[in-house]
Amino acid sequence: MPEQVNPPSLPLTWRPVRARYVAYGFAALIVVGAIVMALLISEPFKLPDKIMIVAFGCAVAWVLHRLGRVRVEADEEGITLVNALRTHRYTWPEVLDVTLLEGDPWPKIDFSDGMTVGAMGIQGSEKARARRATAELESLIRAKGEASE
CATH class of the missing domain: 1.20.5 (Single alpha-helices involved in coiled-coils or other helix-helix interfaces)
Known part of the structure; x- marks a missing residue:
């Protein structure tokens, strides 16, 4: 958590x-x-x-x-996931949750359409940095999105 x-x-x-x-x-x-x-x-x-x-x-x-070039960008409208092969753009109401389990290569972001996309811009191998980035992203999801508390 x-x-x-x-x-x-x-x-x-x-x-x-x-x-x-x-x-x-x-x-x-x-x-x-x-x-x-x-x-x-x-x-x-x-x-x-x-x-x-x-x-x-x-x-x-x-x-x-x-x-x-992988990264995760957040702005007032939503998030952009720039992964190795594809770039995904989502608005805040579409984003439900982000999880980074111990040993995962990167966090997984769940969306309202049932999709789950890996956020390669936050590398799980950078332990403390990844946990902090995931916590910041989760706080943005809670503040900007329609995710449940």
């Missing part, structure tokens, strides 16, 4: 810290490594092969960018 906190002021964005450093750090390392490999690789590799090596490195970096 998240701690009870007062609703924070809006707009507010929650982002993971360590996951962003890891994702963007590895993305840069892979692109630089692909460029170095393309420059140093010897025959029988030709220019098209070298271009494909760099293109593959860029494709991997793009996937890592998708993982590094």
Whole structure:
């Protein structure tokens, strides 16, 4: 159960810290490594092969960018969940609850249409930070939404 906190002021964005450093750090390392490999690789590799090596490195970096950009944004109208594959926008009355159980990778947000969506922008691996963000989000749901007390 998240701690009870007062609703924070809006707009507010929650982002993971360590996951962003890891994702963007590895993305840069892979692109630089692909460029170095393309420059140093010897025959029988030709220019098209070298271009494909760099293109593959860029494709991997793009996937890592998708993982590094995750966030949860709250404003006066509702919340936006930017996950790795999709972005979801919900108004406050649609949001019912948020739960983060011990060991979960991220909180799950329940909605009035029966859907449950993971909020990848709050990483469960950042223990205290994740609990605090979940508690803040829950207080916003209680204050702005139509969730039951």
